[in-house]
Amino acid sequence: MHLKHLSLTNFRNFARLDLDVPRRAVLLVGSNAQGKTSILEAVYFLATFASFQTHTDRQLVNFVAAQENLAVARLVADFVRGGRSHHLEVRIIVEPVGVLNGQRTRKEILLDGVKRPSSEIIGQFNAALYIPQMSQVLEGGPEERRRNLNLTLAQIIPGYAQTLGVYQKTLEQRNALLKQLAERGGDPAQLDFWDGNLVESGAQIILWRIQAIQELERLATRTHLSLTRGKEVLRLAYDPAYDPLPRPSGQFALKLDTPADRSGLDLPTIKKGFTEALKKLRPEEISRGITTIGPHRDELRFLANGINLGLYGSRGQMRTTLLALKLAEVAWMKEKTGEWPVVLLDEVMAELDQDRRADLLSTLSDPDQALLTTTDEHFFTPTFLQDSTLWQVHNGAVTARG
Ligand SMILES: Nc1ncnc2c1ncn2[C@@H]1O[C@H](COP(=O)(O)OP(=O)(O)O)[C@@H](O)[C@H]1O
């Protein structure tokens, strides 16, 4: 799939931007703080309806425009998928609320002119993203890894975003009830209803994660092996907070380097086990006033030759691993949908050594379209530059370079 046209209004430092986007590789060149990353952010937002830089949509709205009582940032993409053109529009609306000069931010999303909830539109336009800050996926807390996983899975697995939304709402309500039971007492049987709902959506998320992580691991391991010239075997170890894998009682949890095979598990088995685990934990959860197991606490570990990279990886190992993971995501999306996602790479060359640069550039000949940013085009080979479109980004404006 590829973008034909991108149009931004009041997005970050772009008051207005209109770009016809060519196929293949587009290289955005410019010094710092000119708007290169913001363009990738906009394209990724069109795929996930989330920013990789902020959790607050308001920050995406041009801050001069946002001084007004009412401000709208508009992201519009014309893209081609399976030979068909589509029109996708996202409006981030900052509008007045209440009497005390309050403002709220909300989103509207339209596909081919029809307004629909984000969880129904997600997946139509796909993008895969690599940015240097993504080292947080390895080094940061588990929520960073869950977020990265969710943003990829939500684009590809029909129903994932919606089910995750239901799970999160259920979790909030269940936690509120647990807190109430902890503070004021009451009949614990009130939890039965919420347990049922939590298991219904949670088990489905767990099953999807088991399958997807297994598929991603296969692809990432292969790429990583070739990036490390056969020296390191990468593993993605899914470590669900509620683990449906039966463990012999009286034993410690499986060691990190022992691969756990959850491939035989089905939905009814996970539901049954999850329900029983919640029953067992009920007294503890009531006294703590919080839900202690489920997909909201899942962990994903990256191991190279059995070593946890998040804890013990060198800079170089982490970069190679992230690159392998990102290329695996691209390949996985293609495998699942038959369409290449638009590949977004922010300042990726500066971080890599000569060999890895060449590896990366050679893989970029496959996808339909890739947008790359750089402060220095000399990181790229003359052949690559020859085959790419070069755009100069300067102070919120883009000009084509001959
Ligand atoms: N909401 C906003 N409104 C206007 N400008 C913004 C907003 N958010 C960020 N900026 C500015 O946009 C500029 C471009 O940032 P960025 O895209 O990260 O640049 P680059 O990747 O080229 O270094 C920065 O100067 C930043 O301060």
Ligand SMILES: [Mg+2]
């Ligand atoms: Mg940048």
